[in-house]
Ligand code: NAD
Ligand code: IPM
């Protein structure tokens with residue numbers, strides 16, 4: 202199979218985890234006789250430094266000419282006091298908007314070999330398997346106005362939480378579609394006791410639910426959901442929620458798996474061109490040390506193989522390889538509890554070695 206993959210490394214550990222993921226993809230390419238063409242694009246702080254903008258037009262073109270996009274992470278202290286339009290995060294929001302990547306899927310699955318690595322007790326997390334469906338192109342992140350204002354004669358600031366019916370409907374439909382192929386349970390998370398956008402969200406969720414008689418819909422307030430994620434994570438199958446709630450709840454949920462460095466995601470678009478990115482950020486505190494956990498990025502690449510290229514077997518081989526390395530007890534520092542650990546590059550080498558020994562199943 203011939204595919205073009207746009208690579209947007211970004212900043213900090215984004216570069217490190219994407220670099221080794223490309224190596225792993227080259228191992229898949231070679232082993233399964235595919236041809237992957239890699240096209241690099243600038244985004245984030247790196248792009249600001251080199252071109253004066255966090256999302257150069259050329260990057261958007263590279264993405265649009267590709268079959269899928271892999272993104273590392275953006276941001277860092279160097280750019281934290283830049284004006285809003287010149288922040289690295291603007292680049293990330295820009296690519297999500299320009300490619301209409303409205304559905305961000307963040308699966309939370311526990312690994313048997315990491316059950317004792319989590320801060321939560323084994324019996325609470327053994328068997329957890331749910332997915333957060335986060336709305337990604339609307340809500341507080343994109344609402345206007347978003348600016349400094351004067352309020353009652355004082356300095357103030359305003360951000361706007363706004364959703365159109367169509368934006369809510371399409372993400373809820375995505376969640377129901379997903380649930381109908383899973384355990385048929387949707388938890389729609391909102392703040393309907395306070396927010397009008399949430400009350401509209403609930404109304405639309407009820408309407409969509411009528412088209413999926415086999416799927417059960419429950420509504421849950423976001424504060425309660427934050428608690429239930431720790432107290433009873435096994436109760437969830439598909440969680441669907443607005444942009445900011447989904448951002449916060451998924452970082453929280455990463456602790457079930459043991460590390461933020463374990464969580465992949467797929468940002469799916471209306472156009473068929475999808476982007477795959479780890480849930481974590483550029484981790485300036487550990488950048489440049491070759492100690493970041495590349496698993497989230499590597500598993501994001503597995504999601505790409507499955508969703509964008511329909512390479513189910515290759516995706517499984519990659520996921521199994523990650524599993525086998527974890528089972529062997531080898532860990533990056535985030536999961537090693539101060540014990541012996543391996544580097545970002547070493548973890549990728551282990552995965553590559555397993556891929557090279559895997560069975561090739563021709564499609
Ligand atoms: P972060 O996700 O970068 O890091 C949070 C903590 O988790 C840090 O202690 C970090 O060392 C650790 N961590 C994250 N990923 C890890 C990995 N793969 N392996 C081991 N440890 C890992 O969040 P932050 O520190 O709040 O943000 C840092 C910068 O990243 C900010 O500029 C923020 O805007 C940006 N950010 C970008 C994205 C993205 O590009 N998708 C996501 C989140 C944050
Ligand atoms: C994420 C990040 C981004 C978000 C930031 C960097 C804009 O936290 O991808 O989860 O909030 O969406």
Ligand code: MN
Nearest residue numbers: 448449452480
């Ligand atoms: Mn986040």
